[in-house]
Amino acid sequence: MGIYQRSRGLASWRRRAVARLMILASLLLSGFLGVARAQVPYVPTPMDVVEHMLSMAKxxxxxxxxxxxxxxxxxxxxxxxxxxxxxMGIERDPELIERxxxxxxxxxxxDKVAFVKQDLFEADIGDATVLTMYLLPAVNMKLRPRLLATLKPGTRIVSHDFDLGDWQADETAEFYSKLKYGESGGNSKVFLWIVPADVSGRWSxxxxxxxxxxxxxxxxxxxxxKLDVVVRVAGQDRKVEHVELRGDALSFTVLADIKGSPVRQQFKGxxxxxxxxxxxxxxxxxxxxxxxxxxxxxxxxFRSAVDAHPRGAAPTDPSMNHAAVAAASTR
Ligand SMILES: C[S@@+](CC[C@H](N)C(=O)[O-])C[C@H]1O[C@@H](n2cnc3c(N)ncnc32)[C@H](O)[C@@H]1O
Structure with missing residues (x-):
């Protein structure tokens, strides 16, 4: 290997080490100092992971x-x-906007895309049908209440590497990308969430x-x-199965008893x-x-999805307690 090749190898090794150090430092900063002072560095998503993110969001x-x-x-x-x-891309770095x-x-x-120099916390995201991000855990958690309050039910959120705390992803995948960290290679996680409609409360x-x-x-x-439900049919509690909420689509099956005869009723709406x-x-x-x-x-x-606990600690929500739901339903 010639001196030129060796020094090029050394330079790219240094670039990769710097990229990794930047990510590590940011993670530590976001953990120790809180999101207010955490800076998300520019680390591009490898192209093969981009493909996975877009196909996961369909x-x-x-x-x-x-x-x-x-x-x-x-x-x-x-x-x-x-x-x-x-x-539309929201980015605070003007050079990246230009690029x-x-x-x-x-x-x-x-004709299809626009790039706007703006702070991502101020961006108007309500029209998105797909929202992507490769940020940091603390930034994701700070964003979470806004995502839930602003995005339409059914909007797909896809995040590279970092989750949204105790909001469980609807799908998760992990890929090895040889392009990660400036081609030193590494695993990438991809998370997909479907923004749920607000279905909390009492329906009749x-x-x-x-x-x-x-x-x-x-x-x-x-x-x-995630839903915890109680169904009453003609004033009687009945068993409910296969409860699912995906965006604005709700389905559940009630095991009813009508005129002394069992009936399975599959509701979809x-x-x-x-x-x-x-x-x-x-x-x-x-x-x-x-x-x-x-x-x-x-x-x-009380839809605790839009909660005031962005750091992930689930509030003690009495409405998630099945007994409490059942008791309330008899009120
Ligand atoms: C890890 S990179 C991801 C880039 C791109 N999304 C991708 O996946 O290839 C994070 C980007 O977010 C930008 N960024 C960080 N904080 C921001 C903020 N508050 N407002 C707008 N952009 C921000 C950074 O400049 C950086 O380009």
């Missing part, structure tokens, strides 16, 4: 992707180039089942996408404000069938 031509702290704009540009999505804009021009995607509806008019009540305590519209499929030895279903919220609940 980015398509109808999407509007916002990357918070967009670096050289690779997530936004790639989403436009590969999937025809529109996008992103120039690269977008060279790639012919300037009436159904005609087997020629009988029956009142239903659903009481929901919610923490992020979309939440829009204080209403749910959907269908119910009933199945039992004496009855079968499908019908339209709509419910209204009669009482708003």
């Amino acid at each position: 980015v398509g031509p109808t999407d509007f992707l916002i990357d918070l702290g967009s670096g050289d704009g690779r997530l936004v540009r790639e989403a436009a180039l590969r999937f025809g999505a529109r996008g 992103s804009t120039e690269l977008a021009r060279r790639q012919g995607v300037t 509806w009436r159904l005609e089942v087997g020629g009988q008019s029956i009142d239903y009540e659903l009481r929901v305590a919610q923490r992020f996408q 979309r939440i829009g404000g204080d209403a749910i519209e959907g269908t119910v499929a009933s199945k039992g030895p004496r009855m079968q069938g499908a019908a339209e279903w709509s419910a209204v919220r009669t009482e708003r609940g």
